[in-house]
Amino acid sequence: MPELPEVETIVADLRPHLVGRTIARCELSFRTIVRHPEPEEFVDAVVGMRIESVARRGKYILIRLVPGPGPGSRPGPSGPAPPPALPAPPHEWGGKGRFPMNGEEEDVLLVVHLGMTGQLRLVDEVTPLEKHTHAVFFLDDGRQLRYRDPRRFGRLLVGTQEALLASKKMPRLGPEPIDMEFQAEQLYRELKRRRAPLKAVLLDQKAIAGVGNIYADESLHRARLRPGRLANTVSKKSARRLHESLRESLLVAIANRGSSVDTYRDAWGEAGGQQEKLLVYGRAGEPCFTCGRPLSSTRIAGRTTVFCRRCQR
DNA sequence: TTAAATTCCTGTAAGC
DNA sequence: TGCTTACAGGAATTTA
Numbered sequence: 026m027p028e029l030p031e032v033e034t035i036v037a038d039l040r041p042h043l044v045g046r047t048i049a050r051c052e053l054s055f056r057t058i059v060r061h062p063e064p065e066e067f068v069d070a071v072v073g074m075r076i077e078s079v080a081r082r083g084k085y086i087l088i089r090l091v092p093g094p095g096p097g098s099r100p101g102p103s104g105p106a107p108p109p110a111l112p113a114p115p116h117e118w119g120g121k122g123r124f125p126m127n128g129e130e131e132d133v134l135l136v137v138h139l140g141m142t143g144q145l146r147l148v149d150e151v152t153p154l155e156k157h158t159h160a161v162f163f164l165d166d167g168r169q170l171r172y173r174d175p176r177r178f179g180r181l182l183v184g185t186q187e188a189l190l191a192s193k194k195m196p197r198l199g200p201e202p203i204d205m206e207f208q209a210e211q212l213y214r215e216l217k218r219r220r221a222p223l224k225a226v227l228l229d230q231k232a233i234a235g236v237g238n239i240y241a242d243e244s245l246h247r248a249r250l251r252p253g254r255l256a257n258t259v260s261k262k263s264a265r266r267l268h269e270s271l272r273e274s275l276l277v278a279i280a281n282r283g284s285s286v287d288t289y290r291d292a293w294g295e296a297g298g299q300q301e302k303l304l305v306y307g308r309a310g311e312p313c314f315t316c317g318r319p320l321s322s323t324r325i326a327g328r329t330t331v332f333c334r335r336c337q338r
Numbered sequence: 339t340t341a342a343a344t345t346c347c348t349g350t351a352a353g354c
Numbered sequence: 355t356g357c358t359t360a361c362a363g364g365a366a367t368t369t370a
Contacts, residue, residue: 026363028364084364138364138365139364140347140363140364141364142349157348175347175348175349176346176347177346178347178363178364179364180365194366196365196366220340220341221340221341221342225341225342228364230364230365237363237364238363287363326342327342327363328362328363329361
């Protein structure tokens, strides 16, 4: 499933191709994938808009839209090349818990959450339409940005930041774990005030944004911590180890273009490479790479959880 | 207020 | 072989 590293990969791939493009048309074939506003308003809101930036916040893809050139001046299929990609602002959001970006108040955000099986792909018009494609954005260069999602856990939203916040459809997200501003002390404070299992806190998007089942298990293993241990019992030293492990798990996964353990594919339909390198996720019963003991499996916070009884105390 | 349980959804794989 | 059933999980919602 797409977690922070997978979404980061997609966003980085799409950015240079999408920035500067105008959405000429939008077709929805599955209405309820749109969570805000009503589907008709959604289409009205995106058509004719120019893509100003493409960013990520947690597991959310944020596409900033500004009014595009009028219909008369819309370039044809072989229109001008996009401007050189702006160095994306690494983090376009405010402080902890605030969603999501700077920029002008009237700017519109097209928000995409991939859920479990969502895919956002950039294709040319002759690429056959795949089953479960729920939305197609027709771009002014003839290409199409397609949203596909067999299990339909994903969602699309559009609106000004103000409107999205007011709609309550966007959650308050915790800090970005790979942000340099995110310090071990901050993680320690969050853990101290929670009586839930460590794993449950890592999965809580309000505590830390972008971590899902794969990287929660991976980082707990790297930190040698039991997933079921209550968060408020960890020492400062352990919290520092978890902080470091979290960053490492996520950054290595980004370097390897994400984990394709289920149906995850990047913007070009290609699988990532991290699934080959996972330490524990999906390896229940197989030997621990550190001690050789078979990895254990249990259920925490409603999620399958794999860990090593010997290495993770 | 927080934590846990339930729900949504369909493709896949195990079991009979 | 073909059918049924269990399972996968992000996050909103409901319950405790």
